[in-house]
Amino acid sequence: MFNICYSFISVFYFLLRSRLLNAGMLFFLLLILLLIPCGVTFAQTLMDTGAAMSIGTEMDAGGAQSATKQAPRGGTIQKIGEANAQRNAELNNAATPAAGENVPAGNAPAENIAGGNAAIPVQKSDILKDGWWGPGGYISSIKLPLYIFVFFIWVGCASWMNSDQERLKKESRETLNFLYLILYVVLGTVFFFVPIFWVAFPATLLLCIVPVMVYVVKRNKPLPPHEKVLTGEHLYYLYAVVMNKIGVKIKVKKRLSYQIGPSIEMESAGKNIDPKILQGRLIVARNAPGYNLFRESVFDALTSNATSMMFDFTPERTSIRHQVDGVWLDMAPIPRVIEKGKNKDVFEEMLESAKLLIGTNPNDRRSRQTGTFIAILGGKKRKKYEAEFISQGTKTGEAVMIQFTASKVPFKNLNELGMRPEIQPKLMEQLNARQGIFVVSAPSANGLRSSMDVFTRLCDRFTRDVVNIEDAASPTEAIENVLLAQYDSAKGETPLTVLPDVLFKEPHALIIRNMSSLETLQLCCQEADMHRLFITTIRAKDGVEAILRFLATKITPQQFISRLNGVINQRLIRKLCPACKEPYQPTPQLLQQLGLRPDQAKEFYRTRTPLPEPEERKRGICPKCNGIGYRGRTALFELLVMSDSVRELILSNPNPNLIRQQFAKEGQTGFLYEGIHLLIKGETTVEEFSRVMKM
Ligand SMILES: [Zn+2]
Structure with missing residues (x-):
């Protein structure tokens, strides 16, 4: 019973x-x-x-x-x-x-x-x-x-x-x-x-x-000491709290306010700043009333995989945006409410504590203020982020941008980059060509650097002498069997400073990430005839634009185009969250637009459709993607291999659309084919694909 x-x-x-x-x-x-x-x-x-x-x-x-x-x-x-x-x-x-x-x-x-x-x-x-x-x-x-x-x-x-x-x-x-x-x-x-x-x-x-x-x-x-429970210190603390309540005064190292709440720690940071000053800033910030809200805000951003966050302060409200996988997402704006006896709302207090942490004047709401701090996420995936803080007065108030960078795990191979197996041998051919120029390109913030690191490792660096010419200001990872030659852009040096010395050693392949100056390009074009391969990078929306950008340096088109072997371009595209994506049947019109037959794509996938209110709340947001619907990114690759007809066309009529058409005629279909491939595999949505194509 x-x-x-x-x-x-x-x-x-x-x-x-x-x-x-x-x-x-x-x-x-x-x-x-x-x-x-x-x-x-x-x-x-x-x-x-x-x-x-x-x-x-x-x-x-x-x-x-x-x-x-x-x-x-x-x-x-x-x-x-x-x-x-x-x-x-x-x-x-x-x-x-x-x-x-x-x-x-x-x-x-x-x-x-x-x-x-x-x-x-x-x-x-x-x-x-x-x-x-x-x-x-x-x-x-x-x-x-x-x-x-x-x-x-x-x-x-x-x-x-x-x-x-x-x-x-x-x-x-x-x-x-x-x-x-x-x-x-x-x-x-x-x-x-x-x-x-x-x-x-x-x-x-x-x-x-x-x-x-x-x-x-x-x-x-995995937790930091102040987060642990039932430890001696914690029990003593609980005991002291109880005893203090019943009137027995026990001195105890109190759990400070900055130690409660989400598992995140902050540190003040800055190059060439005395550690004592940094420690002082941290102590002042911790004692500011908005510090915990600041920690919570940064914690929210980092745990939802944001790489940047933005605050917009107006007299009416504070708006917050997170940048996740390259896309800005609006959080619900929070109305400005000022409690009795105060002259700031909680988010303004938060901003004040952030400014104290980076060591700028919290009362200055007009001028541009910058600084850095460190955020350390606790818990299982303990991770350290460097955060760049910029604030600037606007017409309606003040805007703040915080960008996070974490030490990344490098991609190991082309599969991890998201390259289709069919493209990989063609790329390898380009990376290991005997001579000529190969261009690696991408729009800004589209993973050019990561991909270039992988490509460098894939170069045949055991039977050939490979030299990497890099800027000391932005060093790349050291790779076994790749010789390193550094120049320092901070001292006004360019690749040309070290290039003659390097060429004297007669290497087989050279990686020069920045060779878009006319002199460098001319020297490389001359050398590209002498059994030497040059691999370089440039920012461009697609392969054709990359080619035209080099021509814009006023190099003789014939000189450059005749040495150019090919160009690869990449764009990052968000992947659907596997936990909450849902299938649907694409309309015949959509399939026609994409040039697909109905039997080629029975179903596409999209982000989760919201249910009517009570059920939606019951279902809750997807914990894998925080309700965004996308999680992580992959790359779309466009590999264009130069042919005689393309070379002729560029030299006679360098119209980007005509050049694209010529590549397409030769079966080099570029991003469209790659994107449709992802749609059929159910890895991304039509909306995301068209967003990326409009870039
Ligand atoms: Zn999800």
Whole structure:
């Protein structure tokens, strides 16, 4: 009976957590479900005690099967005792039909059932036997509060574990909650029937506590010290809080405000600045009232994979935008509210603390202020970000931009870059050509640098001498078997400063990321005839534009075009979140526009369509992509290999559209084909593809 009750309560507790029932209703149910058996047992215990005292019968030690059967066997039972037994038996059968289920016939201890006989002298020792059972087939009235106490410990632990995981944004939250519930229901039921109280009670108690301890150990491991719980320091802190509340003053290193909230730490930073000054800035910022909101804002941006965030302060509101995967996303604007006795709203306080952290004047809302700081995300994926802060007064208020850079894991190969296997051998041919010029290009902020790093590693650098000419101001990764030649643009040097020396050593291939100056280009064109390959980069929207950009340096077109082997261009495109994308059937018109037959694309994918309001809220936002619908990016590649007809066309009529048409005629279809390929694979949307094509 009680067992069933508490299963119900557990279920109601979880309904409550999902906000389907309110707390009042739960309390009411608890009261009814718990107090009824409690009251009955208590009354009965009193009754049994009275009967036992007046009669003083011995209890039947034989393994009786049931109370009703056993009643007539007690030889010395007097009339009152018989009446009592009768009543108890009736109570057993009528009031709690479930009691029979709760007491397995074979295992039930004798005393328990004999209790139905009303013949037990109730002594302390008896109460502590029999597992959770007391006389009368009910939970003992002394043990019942203990049982409720254990249940509330479980409720408390489950609630804390749930909210702690929510705060730490653990993906395992639902699974762990479910496991904790199932463990309690299943093992709790088993322990419920353990016939020895001193086993049943601690076992049930441990059942509540042990999983939480295991969780605490696992959660503490990756967290910074101030985030850990149940450590000596934390317990002492809790103890001090309690003692202080009841008036006993205990000095304790208080958990400071900047240590609570999301798991993120900030540091002041800046080149050539005394560490003491940086430490001073940090202390001042931490004591500013807006510092925690600043931490929360940066935490939100970083955990949603933003690479930049922007604040726009106006007299009416503060608007926040995040740049995720190269696209700006608007957050809901927050109206400016000024509390009594203050002259700033919370976001202005936040801005003030940020300015203190970077060491600029918080009262200056007009001029351009810049600085850097470090943000360290705690938790499992502990990651350090360098943040560039720029603020500038605007007509309506002030705008702030914060850009984050993290140390990236380099891409290993062309597959990781997202290049289709069909293109890869053609690219390898270009990278390992005997002589000529190969151009690698991309619009700005489209991953040109990362791709160039991969291409450099793919060059045959074991049978050829490869030299990388780089700017000391933006060093690239060191690659085995690639010789390095540095020039320093800060000193006004260009690749031309080191190029003659490098060429003197007669290398087979040279990587010069910046060779768009006329002199460099001319020298390279001359050298490209002498069994030397030049690989260079340039910013351009597509391959044809890259070619025309070189021609814009006023180099003789014939000189450049005749040495040019080919050009690759790339654009980054957002990938659909695999967790929440949904399929749909494309319309015939759309397929026609893309030049596809209906049998070539049965379904495309799109971002999740929102449901009508109550269901949408119930479903919640997708945790994998924070409801953006896209997660991560891949590259579209356009590899154009120069042919004689293209060369002729460029020299006679360098019209970009005509050149593109000529490439298409030769089957070099570029981005369109690559994009459609991604659409058919369900990796991106038509909207995202057209956004990228309009770049
Ligand atoms: Zn998603």
